[in-house]
Amino acid sequence: MEDLLQPMLNGLLLGGLYAVIAIGMTTMFGIVKLVNLAHGDLMILGSYLSLVLVSWLGFNPFWTLLAVVPVMFFVGFFVQGFLLNRVLGKEMEPPLLVAFGLSIILQNLLLLIFTPDARSLMTDLSIKTIPLGGSVNLPVLYFVDFLIGCAVILVLHLFFKNTYIGRAIRAASDDEIGARLMGINTKNIYAYAMGIAMMTAAVAGVLVGMTFTFYPHTGPQYLIIAFGVMIIGGLGSMKGCLVGGIILAEAQLIGAQFAGPGYQLLIGYLVLLIVLGVRPQGIFGKV
Amino acid sequence: MNKTLKYRWHILGLIFVTLSTVPIWGSDYVLFFCLLFFLYASMAQMWNLLVGYSGLLSLGQQAFVGFGGYTMAVLTNYYGVYVWLSVLIGGLFSVLLALFMSLFIFRMKGIFFGIGTWVFAEILLLWFSNWKYVKYGTGLFVKPATPPSMSTIYYAALIMGVGTLITVFVILRSKIGLGLMAMRDDEEVSEAMGVEIFRSKLFCFLVAALITGTTAGVLYVFQIFIQPYKAFAIDWTIVLVFIVVIGGIGTIEGPIVGAFIYVLLSQWLAEYGHVSLLILGIIAITIMLVAPKGIMGTLQEKTGFTILPSRRT
Amino acid sequence: MSESLALKVRDLDIFYKDFQALWNVSLEVREGKIVSVIGANGSGKSTLLNTISGLLDPTRGTIELFGERIDGLPPHETVPRGVTLVPEGRRIFPRLTVYENLVMGSYTPRRRSKREETISKAYELFPVLNERHDQMADTLSGGEQQMLAIARAMMSEPKLILCDEISLGLAPVIIKDIYKRLGQINQEGITIVLVEQDVKRSLKAASQAYVMLEGKIVLEGQPSSLTEEQVKNAYFGI
Structure with missing residues (x-):
């Protein structure tokens, strides 16, 4: 039991990071019923943007958020406005395939510019721990990830609840034609929504970059994590996102404690498959 | 147009005779080109059968590519099974894998089905790259007791290419195909015949696994070397998406045209490495935006031209 | 003509x-009036309103x-010009509160500043909505939802309001x-176009009526001057 305390704590904290990885994709799914297959790659794009600022200007990765988050807003706005909106219609394959194409382009573009080498946004935070008594230590970076993850979800929640654009996004996802009749330009609103989703992906990208190493090809791995969080937490639900993130991360870390660290990813995938097989609508989703 | 229809079988026959004599008259380059063309066309036909006709958005075809390929390699290397027999067994093993997968993923719809298949492929990748029996991530060299000649491999590929085409043609013109197309055109029909549609979809999924696994076996007999990071990579599905989208999703001719363009482009772009995938991605997105029905779909819409009508008239 | 036209x-x-849904449809609505468009299911009434909006x-x-x-302009351009549709099936936002639904009615930028004022006007007109203020819209009864749909349309301060099957x-x-x-x-001077299957009620309310059949306008006139026989024949196409 003593041995399990540390992985359980780490899993809880990592869950916060998983939630912020997934929140943008979950939000977009709730609005346009579209799984953005390029979500992971766009997030990694955020990591690389931060890397550029860190290595050129010597900024602390945290400060790069000030630049990366707005840039990613525009990236999202244009991806939705100029690519995905054009193929949004009755059939679901075209937007999926466009997003998939975007994913291929991003991965290979990053590969071309940054080479396949592993990168990271390491700071001195990554090795700091606070002893909590017994053999349990609080990894400071994971804790920061968790706090920022929760903060992002809270801010997003307030945004959707209290602003014109946030409400319009919810209105458009409730009834698209109804929203248009109120004078809401829904295509424009979708572009804003994607911009906002990419702001969260930017935060996730910087945090992931600070916590783990990343390569041009790591995007899909995080897409699958985001997907797992979304499935476990229930489709399009924000609170479910945090819970889903924690469950997935706990399963991975506790599983790895028993089976060995090499199996962390595998266990995550298995949990995802089991949830998909048993409850395709997610644990917290409506039946 | 009537003229082309009248001589349709003559033209097809001529093409077939030309292709089946390539080892006699063709250069090595032509031989390689046609061989790859058949194999990609075959796998793309299967992806098209799933996505374009059955509404099963599979993003995990690489599961069957890798599983079929590895089964072939293991049987040939470790058990000395005759190489073409192990290719066939590889296909059958892929069917078993597909059956097992269907227990989980057939409850999912749309993109969830897609991610489900993808996750399966990722699991297989992790499993094979951590499995001592298949030499972890280092991979296996396929070493048959008597290595088949290049023209034998060519004919195997030709059989896969033509056989797949005939299979798809027969399926689509059968009751199953008619049901699937009725579903594609009108969702209410599909709800009225739910169970039947479920069986038809499962049937197509298994056929796709069989043919994709077998085709992959032939491909790896040709390539000699199999490795989990390549065999189970999402890149396979990327290529299939590219081929089918360019050629025209939901048409029989589409995957053929798309495979031809893909093999041509990939030969041209081969020396540019990753830029080639980048360019393929840009081409695919442009096609989706400009002509979402692909080359053959757009052609059919404009002129009503089909070589192999999938609908009985 | 002394009175100006709200809609032509x-x-x-x-x-x-x-498939041709509307054939050569012409119609005039004078400012401040209530005009009724009646017709059977599928006669093109909703298509007409959807096109205007x-x-x-x-x-x-x-x-x-x-x-x-305004032809060819999307709703986000017609709404600021003063025409709002209360659509068939209401199309309220089920997972937004009553208050938020009303807020969405004042989405166009020029309306936003007067939001609280128009909301209190809407609550005056439909006091029941004030009581339901913080409830999710999908918890309302059918009648309340219809009131919400009308109140929400009023939030855009329209000069012309189009009502599609509001009694359904x-x-x-x-x-x-x-x-x-x-x-x-x-009475506040807002022009209204009513589309209804409920012939009697809408004719009673209107000062001008049009009857549609298979995408064409087959009869028009003041309700008082139209006989029941005329309307019935036009409605059923006898």
């Missing part, structure tokens, strides 16, 4: 692919709102109440 539709044709593009023909051409599926006593409110709205 001329020679409107609409196609859905190969900008959800559909006319294939041929023109639409003028207070003398300004509601109890007579509620329909009567809603029509009373429509009368109040009209």
Whole structure:
């Protein structure tokens, strides 16, 4: 039991990071019923943007958020406005395939510019721990990830609840034609929504970059994590996102404690498959 | 147009005779080109059968590519099974894998089905790259007791290419195909015949696994070397998406045209490495935006031209 | 003509692919009046309203709102010009509160500043919505949802309001109440176009009526001058 305390704590904290990885994709799914297959790659794009600022200007990765988050807003706005909106219609394959194409382009573009080498946004935070008594230590970076993850979800929640654009996004996802009749330009609103989703992906990208190493090809791995969080937490639900993130991360870390660290990813995938097989609508989703 | 229809079988026959004599008259380059063309066309036909006709958005075809390929390699290397027999067994093993997968993923719809298949492929990748029996991530060299000649491999590929085409043609013109197309055109029909549609979809999924696994076996007999990071990579599905989208999703001719363009482009772009995938991605997105029905779909819409009508008239 | 025209539709044709839904439809609505468009299911009434509001593009023909051409403009351009549709099936936002639904009605930038003022006006008109203020819209009864749909449309401060089948599926006593409110709205000088299957009620409320059949206008006139026989024949196409 003593041995399990540390992985359980780490899993809880990592869950916060998983939630912020997934929140943008979950939000977009709730609005346009579209799984953005390029979500992971766009997030990694955020990591690389931060890397550029860190290595050129010597900024602390945290400060790069000030630049990366707005840039990613525009990236999202244009991806939705100029690519995905054009193929949004009755059939679901075209937007999926466009997003998939975007994913291929991003991965290979990053590969071309940054080479396949592993990168990271390491700071001195990554090795700091606070002893909590017994053999349990609080990894400071994971804790920061968790706090920022929760903060992002809270801010997003307030945004959707209290602003014109946030409400319009919810209105458009409730009834698209109804929203248009109120004078809401829904295509424009979708572009804003994607911009906002990419702001969260930017935060996730910087945090992931600070916590783990990343390569041009790591995007899909995080897409699958985001997907797992979304499935476990229930489709399009924000609170479910945090819970889903924690469950997935706990399963991975506790599983790895028993089976060995090499199996962390595998266990995550298995949990995802089991949830998909048993409850395709997610644990917290409506039946 | 009537003229082309009248001589349709003559033209097809001529093409077939030309292709089946390539080892006699063709250069090595032509031989390689046609061989790859058949194999990609075959796998793309299967992806098209799933996505374009059955509404099963599979993003995990690489599961069957890798599983079929590895089964072939293991049987040939470790058990000395005759190489073409192990290719066939590889296909059958892929069917078993597909059956097992269907227990989980057939409850999912749309993109969830897609991610489900993808996750399966990722699991297989992790499993094979951590499995001592298949030499972890280092991979296996396929070493048959008597290595088949290049023209034998060519004919195997030709059989896969033509056989797949005939299979798809027969399926689509059968009751199953008619049901699937009725579903594609009108969702209410599909709800009225739910169970039947479920069986038809499962049937197509298994056929796709069989043919994709077998085709992959032939491909790896040709390539000699199999490795989990390549065999189970999402890149396979990327290529299939590219081929089918360019050629025209939901048409029989589409995957053929798309495979031809893909093999041509990939030969041209081969020396540019990753830029080639980048360019393929840009081409695919442009096609989706400009002509979402692909080359053959757009052609059919404009002129009503089909070589192999999938609908009985 | 002394009174100005709120809406002038001329020679409107609409196609859905190969199917023609509207044939040469012309209609005039004078400012401050209630005009009724009646017809059986599928006669093209909703298509007409959807085209005026900008959800559909006319294939041929023109639409003028207070003398300004609006045909082909999307809803987010027609709404600021003063025309709002209360759509068939209400299309309220089920997972937004009553208050938030109303806020969405004042989405267009110029309306936002006067939001609280118009909301209190809406609550005055439909006091029941004030009581439901913080409830999710999908918890309202059918009649309340219809009131919300009308109140939400009023939030955009329209000069012309188009109502599509607002009495569908509601109890007579509620329909009567809603029509009373429509009368109040009209008294404030807002022009109303009513599309109904409920012939009697809408004819009673209107000062001008059009009867549609299979995408064409087959009869028009003042309700008082039309006989029941005429209307019935036009409605059923006898």
